[in-house]
Structure formats: structure tokens, C-alpha cells
Amino acid sequence: CVVDLGAGTGKFTRLLLQHLPATTRLVAVEPVAEMSAKLAQEARVEVINTRADAIGLATGSVDLVTCAQSFHWFDNEASVAEIARLLHPGGTLALVWNNRDDRAPWVHALSAMIEGYAGDTPRQRSGRWRWILNDARFVLEKEIVQDHPHRMARQDVFERVTSTSYVANLPDTEKAALRKKTDDILREAGLGDADEVVFPYITQLFLLKRV
Incomplete structure (x- = not known):
């Protein structure tokens, strides 16, 4: 059994489907039913709308738990x-x-602009979640860090900025100001007239074994 925890709309869950045998039970756990609605239509995915501290599957029944872009939202003891x-x-x-x-x-300039709106929103960059790397119930087996550049249309850079949860909820007037700041940052980087931008990302994977 594989559990994708904090599955959201199922972007990572669908990637898992491509690499799992057809006989593997795949459970997507997402507390917000509206987010997992389309994922629930996948014949091979079992969706459970619940919190990370109340999944309820049988003890010792799971081989793999994945948390993609999500663990910092529930990095608590429960x-x-x-x-x-x-x-x-x-x-x-x-x-x-x-x-x-x-x-x-x-990119550093974009991040500084975005983080200015974060407030106390849980986020991976805070590092608060790292306590689990030293938790006695797990052993850190492997850490993989890999460059993962995204090629996109220049206008899509702003879409990436506004896809951040605490930016998406801003009023339209503030988003307009952010668009101008984004354009200014790209222009200063010599990307003002580019049709396409290579947006550098880093993928981090931490594999922990249950003791």
C-alpha cells in the first residue's frame, strides 16, 4: 500500500500511478474535498478526505508514504x-x-518579494520540519538534491508568483503591483524582452526508513 499524503489536486499522485504495479493500493489523503474531487475520479486511486493525524488505515499496513510539497503543512507530532x-x-x-x-x-529577488507576504504561513523554507530528520522512529537513508529547471513562457513567471497560496488571495490591486515588480525584476535580469524563460528550480528528496 502506498499513501500520498497531502495529495491536493493529485499532481504527484498521478506521477506515482505511472510507476506502481496495477495491483498496488494507492491511497491519496487530502483534507479538502474540493481539491481532490477530480482525483477521486481516477479508478486506481482511493481518496480519503481527512487530516494527516487521522488517516485511520491499519497499523503497519503501508509500505510507502509520500509527501510532495506538503509535509511542512503538518510537521507536528500527532x-x-x-x-x-x-x-x-x-x-x-x-x-x-x-x-x-x-x-x-x-530568482532570489522574486523569492524575497513573495516571502514578504508569507506572514506565519507554513512553508518549507522555514526549516521547521527538519526535526523529523533526527526523529528516533526513522533513519534518514538518502537525501537527493537535483537541479530541475522549468522552461516557460515569460508571462508564465507571474503565474508562478501568484500560484503561491498567500499571494493568490491578495486583492487585484496588490496583484497588479506585484506584476509590475515581477516585470521589473525580469527586465533588470536582461529577460524583459524574452519570449521564453528558463526558471531554475531545485528538487529535494528525503528518504526515511521506519525503524
Whole structure:
């Protein structure tokens, strides 16, 4: 059994489907039913609309728990205890994030602009979640960091900016100001007239084995 925890709309869940045998039970856990509605139509995916600390599957029944772009939303003791309960000894917890690569100065400038609106919103960049890497119930087996550039139309850069949860909810007037700031950042980076932009990202994967 594989559990995709914090599945959202199912982007990562569908990737998992491509790599799992047809006989594998795949459970997507997402507390917001509206987000998982389309995923629930997938014949091979079982959707459970619940919190990470109350999944309710049988103890030791899970081989793999994946958290893609999600663990920082429930990196608390109750949720980790539930994950540890579900995984059998030797089972794997996979934490995956795809983050903007701030080593590029213009990306760093975009990130600084976006983070200005974060407030106390849970996010991977805070590092608060890293306590699990030293938790006695798990052993960190592998950490993989890989460049993952995204090629996109220049106008899609702003769409990436506004896809961040705490930016998406801003009033239209503030979004208009953000669009101008985004254009200014791209222009200063020499990308003002580009039709296409290579947006650098870094993918991080942490594999932890259940003791």
C-alpha cells in the first residue's frame, strides 16, 4: 500500500500511478474535498478526505508514504505519530519539494518579494520540519538534491508568483503591483524582452526508513 499524503489536486499522485504495479493500493489523503474531487475520479486511486493525524488505515499496513510539497503543512507530532503507525518496520517516508533556486539573483529577488507576504504561513523554507530528520522512529537513508529547471513562457513567471497560496488571495490591486515588480525584476535580469524563460528550480528528496 502506498499513501500520498497531502495529495491536493493529485499532481504527484498521478506521477506515482505511472510507476506502481496495477495491483498496488494507492491511497491519496487530502483534507479538502474540493481539491481532490477530480482525483477521486481516477479508478486506481482511493481518496480519503481527512487530516494527516487521522488517516485511520491499519497499523503497519503501508509500505510507502509520500509527501510532495506538503509535509511542512503538518510537521507536528500527532501527524508524524500517525505516519509512523501506518508504516511497517522498513517502510519508507519520502519527503519531496520542488523549490525556486535562489542562487540565481533574479530568482532570489522574486523569492524575497513573495516571502514578504508569507506572514506565519507554513512553508518549507522555514526549516521547521527538519526535526523529523533526527526523529528516533526513522533513519534518514538518502537525501537527493537535483537541479530541475522549468522552461516557460515569460508571462508564465507571474503565474508562478501568484500560484503561491498567500499571494493568490491578495486583492487585484496588490496583484497588479506585484506584476509590475515581477516585470521589473525580469527586465533588470536582461529577460524583459524574452519570449521564453528558463526558471531554475531545485528538487529535494528525503528518504526515511521506519525503524
